[in-house]
Amino acid sequence: MEDSYKLKKVISIGTVSEITGLSVRQIRYYEERNLVEPDRTSKGTRKYSFSDIEQLMIIANQREEGVQTTEILRELRKQGSNQSVRNNMIRGQINAQFNKKN
Amino acid sequence: MEDSYKLKKVISIGTVSEITGLSVRQIRYYEERNLVEPDRTSKGTRKYSFSDIEQLMIIANQREEGVQTTEILRELRKQGSNQSVRNNMIRGQINAQFNKKN
DNA sequence: CGTGTAAGGAATTCTGACACG
DNA sequence: CGTGTAAGGAATTCTGACACG
Numbered sequence: 001m002e003d004s005y006k007l008k009k010v011i012s013i014g015t016v017s018e019i020t021g022l023s024v025r026q027i028r029y030y031e032e033r034n035l036v037e038p039d040r041t042s043k044g045t046r047k048y049s050f051s052d053i054e055q056l057m058i059i060a061n062q063r064e065e066g067v068q069t070t071e072i073l074r075e076l077r078k079q080g081s082n083q084s085v086r087n088n089m090i091r092g093q094i095n096a097q098f099n100k101k102n
Numbered sequence: 103m104e105d106s107y108k109l110k111k112v113i114s115i116g117t118v119s120e121i122t123g124l125s126v127r128q129i130r131y132y133e134e135r136n137l138v139e140p141d142r143t144s145k146g147t148r149k150y151s152f153s154d155i156e157q158l159m160i161i162a163n164q165r166e167e168g169v170q171t172t173e174i175l176r177e178l179r180k181q182g183s184n185q186s187v188r189n190n191m192i193r194g195q196i197n198a199q200f201n202k203k204n
Numbered sequence: 205c206g207t208g209t210a211a212g213g214a215a216t217t218c219t220g221a222c223a224c225g
Numbered sequence: 226c227g228t229g230t231a232a233g234g235a236a237t238t239c240t241g242a243c244a245c246g
Contacts, residue, residue: 005107005152010117012216014237018226019112024238025201025207043215047117068205068223098152116216126217127228136229145236147217170226208244216237222227 009039010049016048019054027056033069035059035076111141111149118150122158129158137161137178148179 017024030036031046036055038046048056055076062072119126133148135191138157140148150158157178164174 008119008152011112012114012117012238015114016110023207025209028239029206033218043238045215050110062237070205114217125228127230130218131227145217145220147236165227172226205246207246209242211242212240214237214239216235218233218235220232222231225226225228 006050009049009052011048011050011053013038013046013048017054018057019053020060022056022060030056030059030069033073035069035073108152111151111154113150113152113155115140115148115150116157118158121155122162124158124162132161132171135175137171137175143144 013024013027016022016027022030027036028046028077031038036048036052036059038048038052041047041102058076059072061071062075067075107202115126115129117128118124119168119179122129129138133140136152138150138161140150142148160178161171161174164177165171183199
């Protein structure tokens with residue numbers, strides 16, 4: 001009836017912190033490094049989707065292995081691990097990019 | 103990997119209010135009338151699932167038609183419109199109840 | 205580079221209650 | 226019965242910055 005539950009950005013940062021085990025500081029920092037892109041409410045509070053949370057858990061694992069954020073960013077883009085985006089929208093555009101760049 | 107996105111209670115009341123168009127007061131009142139049952143964080147703030155939101159939209163429609171909360175409660179229980187619960191857990195128990203009471 | 209923390213302010217949420225009806 | 230609102234307090238979130246490394 002609505003959108004995909006997985007993609008809807010409705011979860012605030014404190015809850016994301018609890019679920020992922022990351023500190024609020026870390027989550028904000030990963031945004032600064034363009035590893036996640038929450039929505040903002042009219043008053044500026046961040047809202048995340050379940051998909052974002054999964055992305056953050058991938059990031060957390062990479063960080064544990066000592067991978068730097070810049071490296072993680074590359075990998076995320078290369079592998080297209082953000083499957084939700086690929087599955088749900090602009091699939092054509094992304095495919096086009098794949099055909100071009102790879 | 104995790105649970106069903108639809109059932110996980112992670113959305114705070116302000117966001118639920120925006121999505122459903124109901125006032126925060128109304129949402130709390132429907133809880134008081136046992137029409138929804140959010141989780142509570144350790145510090146007492148309510149957390150709702152997408153399923154709860156759908157439930158609330160059903161309630162909103164009923165209320166617009168002038169149906170009283172007590173009546174809505176009966177209908178919800180009778181029709182088992184909370185499909186997510188039925189689909190995802192204690193299906194056996196609920197079936198048992200159906201066989202008993204109907 | 206990645207993350208902690210104290211700082212000050214703004215916005216959220218909570219409960220119990222009074223109001224109207 | 227269902228919902229608005231003012232009240233006071235507690236907890237959340239935000240940003241920019243300093244710290245360590």
